[in-house]
Amino acid sequence: MNLCRVNGQPVEVLSVQDRGLAYGDGLFETIRIAAGQPQLFERHLQRLGQGCSRLRIPCDLDALAGEVRQFAAELGTGVAKLIVTRGAGQRGYAPSATAAPTRILLGSAAPDYPASHARDGIQLFPCATRLAEQPLLAGLKHLNRLEQVLARAEWSDPAFAEGLMRDHGGRVVEGVFSNLFLVRGGRLLTAELSRCGVAGVMRAQIIESVAPALGLPVEVRDIDYQELLVTEEVFTCNSLYGIWPVRALAGHHWPVGPVTRKLQAVLAEPSSDP
Incomplete structure (x- = not known):
């Protein structure tokens, strides 16, 4: 079932002057919908609100939340992609003080990922594309995803389910469409994202809820590539598929x-707060 709403209306048209199209001037959230409910929704709203504040895009989060919940109820099951742009504007980089944000909701079926990804683990492709450092945008899920587009174009072999992305200093940051965790010495390690990368909602759920429930300490810091190669366990995560164990990267296995399995088990438990 494919659904589309633009500013709350069931249309599939957008102004050619929209700044999201012209400059990538906006943000997006990819939200899993189950039984008509948006999952991890408060975390999605929190990240969107932080992004709108940093980009100075006015956004009524309460009204938007109601719009998304209504959309989710209509979609039933699948994925809702929420896009918020600064809206239409005249030529030039300077944003208009009177521009009204554009709200776009796109609904689609859930991705058909192989069950083996979660069960047996995945192989990572070592991407050559490096993430640029820009602290003003770090952590945000902004509309400019050209680095990810270039990285994903590096491989077509289905043996690789995801790619590893590093910054220009060679530090491990994330996957192309996921966050990355290491397990070492009874604790979780994940990359510090003040220079680049996307602060995923599943990453936040693991750090703030799942790991504490299991008594697992979490360390957020820079991760050297060599440290990745000698760690005990590796897994990726995002809000659509949860956790995938990583079993191989560039000849390393x-x-x-057990830690990855415990985390998967907790995420599989029914939640009363989607």
């Missing part, structure tokens, strides 16, 4: 370990 890891087991699907």
